[in-house]
Amino acid sequence: MIGPLADAKTDLLDMWGAIAKPGPTVSILQGIKNKVGGTASVEFAHGPNIHREIRSFFEDQPLGGMKEQPKQTPEETQRAIDEAVALAKRSDLAVLVLGEIDLMSGEAASRASLRLLGGQEELLEAVAATGKPVVLILVNGRPLDISWASEHVPAILEAWYPGNEGGNGIADILFGDASPAGHLPVTWPWSSGQEPLYYNHTRTQAPEDAPNFKSRYWDVVSTPLYPFGYGLSYTTFSFDNLKLSQPEAKVGGTLDVSVDVTNTGGRSGDAVVQLYIHQRAGSASRPVRQLKGFQKVNLGAGAKQTVHFKLGPDELRYWSPALKKWVVEPEQFDVWVGDNVLATLHSEFRLTQ
Numbered sequence: 323m324i325g326p327l328a329d330a331k332t333d334l335l336d337m338w339g340a341i342a343k344p345g346p347t348v349s350i351l352q353g354i355k356n357k358v359g360g361t362a363s364v365e366f367a368h369g370p371n372i373h374r375e376i377r378s379f380f381e382d383q384p385l386g387g388m389k390e391q392p393k394q395t396p397e398e399t400q401r402a403i404d405e406a407v408a409l410a411k412r413s414d415l416a417v418l419v420l421g422e423i424d425l426m427s428g429e430a431a432s433r434a435s436l437r438l439l440g441g442q443e444e445l446l447e448a449v450a451a452t453g454k455p456v457v458l459i460l461v462n463g464r465p466l467d468i469s470w471a472s473e474h475v476p477a478i479l480e481a482w483y484p485g486n487e488g489g490n491g492i493a494d495i496l497f498g499d500a501s502p503a504g505h506l507p508v509t510w511p512w513s514s515g516q517e518p519l520y521y522n523h524t525r526t527q528a529p530e531d532a533p534n535f536k537s538r539y540w541d542v543v544s545t546p547l548y549p550f551g552y553g554l555s556y557t558t559f560s561f562d563n564l565k566l567s568q569p570e571a572k573v574g575g576t577l578d579v580s581v582d583v584t585n586t587g588g589r590s591g592d593a594v595v596q597l598y599i600h601q602r603a604g605s606a607s608r609p610v611r612q613l614k615g616f617q618k619v620n621l622g623a624g625a626k627q628t629v630h631f632k633l634g635p636d637e638l639r640y641w642s643p644a645l646k647k648w649v650v651e652p653e654q655f656d657v658w659v660g661d662n663v664l665a666t667l668h669s670e671f672r673l674t675q
């Protein structure tokens with residue numbers, strides 16, 4: 323176990339959770355020790371400290387149990403990295419826990435960069451260079467720049483701020499006692515230079531769709547590292563047989579959308595089925611896609627289930643800045659269903675007066 327957040331407790335609660343002083347918290351290190359018992363040796367190296375350059379005023383509040391990790395000299399940081407690398411070399415597997423302390427996310431905690439701070443990127447790359455298997459766990463309140471990790475680390479678990487039982491829950495995931503089912507509620511960028519980046523943009527914000535352009539940047543793609551709604555599981559799912567109850571409906575009416583979801587893997591798991599729509603024209607420019615429904619479905623290996631969604635006035639209306647009111651407009655609509663915003667299973671319908 324390596325990293326400045328591996329044995330953290332209040333940092334697993336986020337800023338306001340730490341201020342509330344809840345009950346005992348299980349660190350990720352302790353959670354893994356609880357899981358393996360005496361069947362394996364679990365050693366720990368802290369690595370370099372995570373430190374805010376500008377002190378948070380929440381450190382001085384009477385309710386707060388939060389404090390910074392002390393700032394280190396470059397020499398101290400390098401020694402901490404070297405100690406962690408030495409531990410990785412004499413171990414069978416390295417689990418790195420990196421990210422942000424609780425004071426780095428929340429109120430008065432904006433950042434100009436999304437990079438891993440305080441030598442954490444150098445630590446990650448140095449441990450990976452040992453050739454030992456590496457698992458990266460992220461504890462954080464915002465997407466971080468993990469572009470290098472996405473290409474060099476085979477297993478990445480986004481834990482966010484997982485709370486009091488975070489250590490035990492993460493251990494359940496790592497040892498396969500639970501199958502992950504979380505999907506991203508944000509669009510994850512390659513770097514901070516892409517921000518703001520969000521999935522429900524208009525077509526004018528997608529230069530990669532134009533015939534002569536590949537990106538709005540010359541040094542990075544304009545598409546995200548991980549799209550909105552993205553998530554992996556220890557099994558796989560397929561989506562097919564997308565059906566709409568009718569090809570045409572009147573304004574104020576309702577359509578039924580159904581899709582067959584199949585667990586195509588070898589163990590049970592939870593599929594998160596997501597429904598997106600696009601209104602092709604309107605009194606205002608419409609986003610390329612909008613999430614209009616999602617359902618979590620537990621399926622055993624090989625099992626299939628038909629999932630239904632409703633598309634009615636509540637799902638099809640939007641606030642028109644041109645008309646200054648909520649509207650449901652007659653138009654052609656696209657429908658996609660899948661496990662993230664890039665779903666390709668498609669149908670369409672027309673809304674009429």
